[in-house]
Amino acid sequence: MQLAIDDVRNAGAFGFNNRPYKANMFTRYTVGAGRLRGIFFGGGVRWQSQNRIQRIVTGLSTQGRPIYGATLFGPEILEVDALLGYSNRADFFGQRTNWRVQINGSNVLNNRDVQVLRYSADGSRLWRVTPRAPASWRLSFSVDL
Numbered sequence: 001m002q003l004a005i006d007d008v009r010n011a012g013a014f015g016f017n018n019r020p021y022k023a024n025m026f027t028r029y030t031v032g033a034g035r036l037r038g039i040f041f042g043g044g045v046r047w048q049s050q051n052r053i054q055r056i057v058t059g060l061s062t063q064g065r066p067i068y069g070a071t072l073f074g075p076e077i078l079e080v081d082a083l084l085g086y087s088n089r090a091d092f093f094g095q096r097t098n099w100r101v102q103i104n105g106s107n108v109l110n111n112r113d114v115q116v117l118r119y120s121a122d123g124s125r126l127w128r129v130t131p132r133a134p135a136s137w138r139l140s141f142s143v144d145l
Contacts, residue, residue, distance in 0.1 A: 006065070014052065017117060019077075021049035028083065032086045037064045042103075048077040053116060056123050072123050074116035077132075098144040103137060110135040 026044030031037055050073035058069040085102030092099070112130065118128035 014055065017051045017074075019048040021053045023047045026081070031053075038088045039084075039086050041082075043080065043082040046077070046079045046081070050074055050076055051116075051127065052057075053118060057121075070123070072119050075113060077111075077115070078115075079111055081106050082108050082110050089097065092143055095145065099142065101139075101140050101141045105135065105137050107133060107135045 024044065024046050026042065028042030030040040037095055039057050044096055055071050057066040059067045061067055071115045082105045083102060085100060087098060087100040089096060089098055091097075094126040112134060113132065114126075114129040116126060116129055119125065120127045
């Protein structure tokens with residue numbers, strides 16, 4: 001029983017699918033003067049390091065515990081987002097207010113690499129994967145009342 005408890009504790013400490021490093025950056029610029037006044041645009045990058053998928057068991061110790069070999073990692077994730085829009089002021093229902101139209105793009109480079117969750121027991125082929133969301137676009141219109 002103690003061996004089983006230790007194995008579960010070791011598996012939990014390994015941090016399956018944990019991506020230890022992540023970075024996000026996003027910026028937006030608004031044109032403030034001239035003929036293009038009111039136009040804004042921006043973009044961002046989302047990055048995540050390799051995820052720990054599993055450890056290969058190379059054998060068993062004399063006490064029946066697994067002997068771990070190499071650690072297998074999945075691929076890094078890099079996605080790019082973008083936005084483009086226009087804002088201005090106008091009269092709505094007799095009240096001066098701001099309005100905005102905007103298009104947002106997520107994963108605009110359409111990075112469709114699968115997210116690897118598990119390899120086969122010997123680490124030679126993919127065993128479990130999940131698809132990643134394709135590029136998507138959303139158009140929105142808003143009014144500040």
